Amino acid sequence: MAPIKLLGICGSLRAASFNTLLLHEATRLLPKSTLAMADLNMPLYNGDIFDANGIPAIVQKMADQIAAADAIVIATPEYNQSFSGALKNALDWVSVCDGSPWHDKPVALVSAATGRSGGARAQYALRLAVTPFRPRLITGPEVMVAAAHTAFDENGQLTNALSLKMLTELMTGLSDLVTTSN
16 A cells, blocks of 8 residues: 555644644554645735735645645644634635645544643634535544643653554544545
């Protein structure tokens, strides 16, 4: 079997993001996979920019990455009881691209946050935001890494046994979904 081409979308723009660590852990737990990362450093969505200049190159690149991926893992922090503005902006931009790159695409949602809920509210809001794109969202197990500032070791690997178990199960489910989709 060919390697699974994963696209990682991290809702945090921070260089030292716990959610980026979580994406790398997800890839590590999915044997025979490769990871490409989307870049969310795009201009704010503005219909006037779209009308005058079309789709910015960085947005088109993300839409092309979504279309080319076998599966997508979105990792989101929780900001003010929802997912990040950067991630919402990227979703809005990709929604006006030609075609439907998300349609029937296997997608897993994960989150890492320093609080007790591990990003539960962010995941719920994100699930609502991506549903109109009609991806094949995996419903569980839900991976919500709480106290993320203590959840990874110096090598960026999860140290919490339950989080590791859940992430392993989620990635196995994603792999199974990719296999049955092809």
